[in-house]
Amino acid sequence: MNLTEKEANQKNSDRKPDSEVATQSKQVVNSTQKSYDYDFIVIGTGPAGEGASMMASKSNQRVLAIERFTDVGGGCTHWGTIPSKSVRQSIIAYLNLSKIPYLGREFNLPIPKFNQFLNMASTVIESQVKMRRSFYTRNNVTIRYEEASFVDNHKIALVNASGNKKYVTGENIVIASGSRPMHPSNIDFSHPRILDSDKVLKLKETPSAMAIYGAGVVGCEYASIFNNLGLKVDLINSREHVLDFLDTEISDALNYHMREQGITIRNGETFESVEPHDDQVIINLTSGKKIKAPYLLWTQGRVANVKNLNLEAAGITVNDKGIVPVNELYQTCTPNIFAAGDVIGWPSLAGVAYDQGRSLVATNLKIKGYYFLPHYIPTGIYTTPEISFIGKTERELTQEKLPYEVGVANFKNLAKAQILGDNVGILKILFHRQTMEILGVHCFGRQASEIIHIGQAIMSQEKGANTLAYFLSNTFNYPSMAEAYRLAALNGINRL
Secondary structure, three states, rough: OOOHHHHHHHOOOOOOOHHHHHHOOOOOOOOOOOOOOEEHHHHHHHOOHHHHHHHHHHHOOOEEEEEEOOOOOHHHHOHHHHHHHHHHHHHHHHHHHHHHHHHHHEOOOOOOHHHHHHHHHHHHHHHHHHHHHHHHOOOOEEEEEEEEEEEEOOEEEEEEEOOOEEEEEEEEEEEOOOOEOOOOOOOOOOOOOOEEEEHHHHOOOOOEEEEOOOOOHHHHHHHHHHHOOEEEEEEOOOOOOOOOOOOHHHHHHHHHHHHOOOOOEOOOOOOEEEEEEOEEEEEEEOOOOEEEEEEEEEEOOEEEEOOOOOOHHOOOOOOOOOOOOOOOOEEOOOOOOEHHHHOOOOOOHHHHHHHHHHHHHHHHHOOOOOOOOOOOOEEEEOOOEEEEEEEOOOHHHHEEEEEOOEEEHHHOHHHHHHHHHHEEEEEEEEEOOOEEEEEEEEOOOOOOHHHHHHHHHHOOOOOOOEHHHHHHHHHOOOOOHHHHHHHHHHHHHHOO
């Protein structure tokens, strides 16, 4: 993405609720003559496309949403976030039944097959699709389930499943077509034993082992999922550390606990070739090692879904991963064409993509309050245990020579964690030594992706209100996981 970090993270403190935006948008008048079929054509119905479509519709615009799949929701709903997190949660809930700490015993419950957990996840997908489809219906957004490609910067060709073609025109066009797993040309992804993060959701059996190439967020999440199912997992990481963008202490903790759980992590390894066979896959590493497993799950990289869009016809060029360059207003080099979500690269988060879609439409229509994303954006990683963080890491603060201090709460000291029978985890608060301003929050452990939002809320306050003082002067429910903030604040203040 071509945004600078400052621009991408600029604070948006005057964000208005949807009801207010809807009222305000009635005052928006398109001053140009209605010479196009639609005011906005949105390619894709994932989070970015949905955000753009809903904001445009609420702003009294004529909107066409184009979806190449058979239903709305995009990769997030059908192949990414929703199915993988649903499977993970089902597995964890099932495992928790076998160990109830206050009963003082364990129950040896048989673990269901992987495809049974997939069946559980399918009900969530169906509910999400039904809900999201209703958004388009209620807001009078036209949906066409067809393949889109540019003819020029205002004209789109649509091809349906029967091969019939028609054309539509739009004053503004939004590219929100998402991304897909990257497939190196020297690996045969048509082979049934070579999987990617889409194909793994069709796995019918629970194998005895799984080799995973790529220890990014997706690779680590699936390593945890399959490990929880009792599989032997080999996690092959081309980098020297697992998730090295994390706070070092959190990355180290994840590395330790994954190994403790039985996951084999192979750092600093790259593949030379992959040999698929009828009963196994052999991964030949450049170090000379051979990794054998019933299946290989490839999670190394993603590319933008722009291959068939004919962007050249609209004057848009992309890099080798298909990333569409945009400015701080999510505008491409062709002024009436915008892009949001995975197609513009970092940070490739569903929640961010949705806000990007809303922001680009509001910017175009000059609706106050939606020009930029919030300053602090949380990231959630659904490993076991969970990880979530917001703001700066210790490494970044040290490089910037900011005088900071650390407050730490260990989950093993929380009554709620003891009640839940899950004592693994920490909460770290990084704060300025002089001003007490909170500079970063890092959480590792149960409910981390929920706990982080308390830190986000305080960090987003005005100067003087975004300090450690909030956690020292307010009462928290007891017992609760949120109480970790009070313990961490006390720990931090005692270090000064």
